[in-house]
Amino acid sequence: MKKWIRKGGQNKIALKGGAYSLLLTGIVLAILIVVNVLASVLPSAWTQLDISSTKLYSITSNTKVVVNALEKDVTIYWVVQADKEDDVIENLLAKYESLSEHIEVVKKNPDVYPTFTQQYTSETVPNNSFIVECGDSSRYISYEDIYLQEADMTSYSYTTSFDGEGAITSAIDYVVRKDHPKLYLTEGHGEAELSSVFAEQIEKQNIETVTFTLLNADAVPKEADVVLIYAPTSDISKQEKDMLSEYTTNGGKLMVMAGPVEDGALTNLYSLLGDYGVEAQEGIVVEGDRNHYAFQQPYILLPEMAEHEITNPLVEGNYYAIMPIARGLTVADTSDSVTQLLTTSETAYSKAAGYALEKYEKEEGDVDGPFATVVSVACGSEGQMVWFASSDFLDDQYNAYSSGANLDLGMNALSFMIGEREAVAIRSKSLNYSYLTMNESTASFLKVLMIGIFPLAFLGYGVYVIVSRRRRQNETV
Numbered sequence: 001m002k003k004w005i006r007k008g009g010q011n012k013i014a015l016k017g018g019a020y021s022l023l024l025t026g027i028v029l030a031i032l033i034v035v036n037v038l039a040s041v042l043p044s045a046w047t048q049l050d051i052s053s054t055k056l057y058s059i060t061s062n063t064k065v066v067v068n069a070l071e072k073d074v075t076i077y078w079v080v081q082a083d084k085e086d087d088v089i090e091n092l093l094a095k096y097e098s099l100s101e102h103i104e105v106v107k108k109n110p111d112v113y114p115t116f117t118q119q120y121t122s123e124t125v126p127n128n129s130f131i132v133e134c135g136d137s138s139r140y141i142s143y144e145d146i147y148l149q150e151a152d153m154t155s156y157s158y159t160t161s162f163d164g165e166g167a168i169t170s171a172i173d174y175v176v177r178k179d180h181p182k183l184y185l186t187e188g189h190g191e192a193e194l195s196s197v198f199a200e201q202i203e204k205q206n207i208e209t210v211t212f213t214l215l216n217a218d219a220v221p222k223e224a225d226v227v228l229i230y231a232p233t234s235d236i237s238k239q240e241k242d243m244l245s246e247y248t249t250n251g252g253k254l255m256v257m258a259g260p261v262e263d264g265a266l267t268n269l270y271s272l273l274g275d276y277g278v279e280a281q282e283g284i285v286v287e288g289d290r291n292h293y294a295f296q297q298p299y300i301l302l303p304e305m306a307e308h309e310i311t312n313p314l315v316e317g318n319y320y321a322i323m324p325i326a327r328g329l330t331v332a333d334t335s336d337s338v339t340q341l342l343t344t345s346e347t348a349y350s351k352a353a354g355y356a357l358e359k360y361e362k363e364e365g366d367v368d369g370p371f372a373t374v375v376s377v378a379c380g381s382e383g384q385m386v387w388f389a390s391s392d393f394l395d396d397q398y399n400a401y402s403s404g405a406n407l408d409l410g411m412n413a414l415s416f417m418i419g420e421r422e423a424v425a426i427r428s429k430s431l432n433y434s435y436l437t438m439n440e441s442t443a444s445f446l447k448v449l450m451i452g453i454f455p456l457a458f459l460g461y462g463v464y465v466i467v468s469r470r471r472r473q474n475e476t477v
Contacts, residue, residue, distance in 0.1 A: 132171035139171040184224040190233030220247040231391035248379040253417040259391040277335030281328040288347030303342035319405035326390040328371030340372040
């Protein structure tokens with residue numbers, strides 16, 4: 001009888017424990033349901049973590065500054081067919097909407113609105129393209145400008161990058177501003193056309209370009225934020241030199257990309273540097289140190305980079321700028337207004353023969369280095385010159401060889417003179433994956449560990465727990 005009562009009491013206790021567990025489980029499930037409902041209405045920026053190495057799903061601080069400063073309403077029209085939305089783009093647009101109440105994303109299905117895009121562009125608009133609009137101002141962003149493919153000369157392959165944030169933020173900055181920086185390009189001295197990558201980046205940064213000549217002018221236009229002399233093949237006149245000198249000493253910004261020329265000399269142009277104690281050597285710089293030139297060509301230089309606002313982003317990213325076919329600049333020790341941004345090794349020398357050189361070895365008449373190949377000059381009254389002693393370093397091919405470092409260097413210099421704006425510095429994000437590589441023995445060991453040992457260990461532990469519980473129950477009974 002006592003034994004039966006003991007068992008009956010145990011059954012009651014077990015029943016109460018089961019009811020308590022069931023109630024507790026119900027409460028936990030209810031809490032989880034409420035939490036999930038609340039989480040579903042929260043902005044995606046609060047509920048999703050970006051663990052990608054390139055922060056593909058994150059918004060940079062540059063975009064946040066631009067978006068948070070909005071005072072006008074901006075509409076982003078997403079041109080996409082139903083069920084063909086790009087997941088990365090959808091995530092990105094959701095973040096823009098969550099950042100500002102002035103941004104609205106509107107889907108436009110081309111099947112439903114076949115003529116919608118014609119009021120903005122005459123191009124064929126692919127799926128997942130955008131039109132950013134603010135008032136009467138708009139900009140079209142093609143899907144092909146979001147996913148970029150570039151040639152990687154080091155691996156003879158193509159790299160893919162995502163430039164959605166850079167393109168959208170640049171477009172927002174463009175449509176909300178009335179006044180954009182103006183870059184005045186000189187002509188009349190055989191200047192080259194801007195390289196395609198340089199021209200595209202200038203447009204992306206909402207810098208307007210204007211061509212002009214000083215041959216029929218009395219002064220540099222006041223509207224010019226920066227004057228660019230790009231790869232001239234003939235010299236400027238003494239009068240033009242005086243106008244440029246007056247422009248920089250009164251606060252103007254001058255950017256020059258001028259290397260050796262095959263015929264003649266750029267005497268008047270380089271005399272702008274001579275006024276600040278910088279002498280330009282005739283000929284082409286050749287490196288004597290194997291660590292300071294590329295592709296087994298001593299005239300394709302890999303200079304050292306000094307610490308400066310223009311060069312620091314490249315130094316921090318372990319990038320190397322390539323300076324091909326450059327003149328050597330010698331800076332006087334007494335010149336406090338000149339900063340040498342890129343310099344050769346001490347074993348470099350300037351081949352006086354220039355384009356007519358027949359061998360790279362040093363000969364009589366060649367000038368010993370080291371040399372500067374890029375300098376920044378403070379001209380007084382906030383005037384500035386940034387001088388690149390190579391006409392070819394922004395060439396598309398050399399820029400590809402440098403993995404885009406040459407373009408970044410040129411744009412950093414331009415932004416430095418114009419005044420850095422947040423929309424300017426957003427770079428595309430690589431979509432190339434980094435793979436974990438291991439040898440066969442390590443792979444085999446991990447297979448045995450994950451497929452065999454771990455499951456058996458958990459199974460053994462489970463059996464041990466069950467047997468232990470039954471043994472304790474029998475002892476109690």
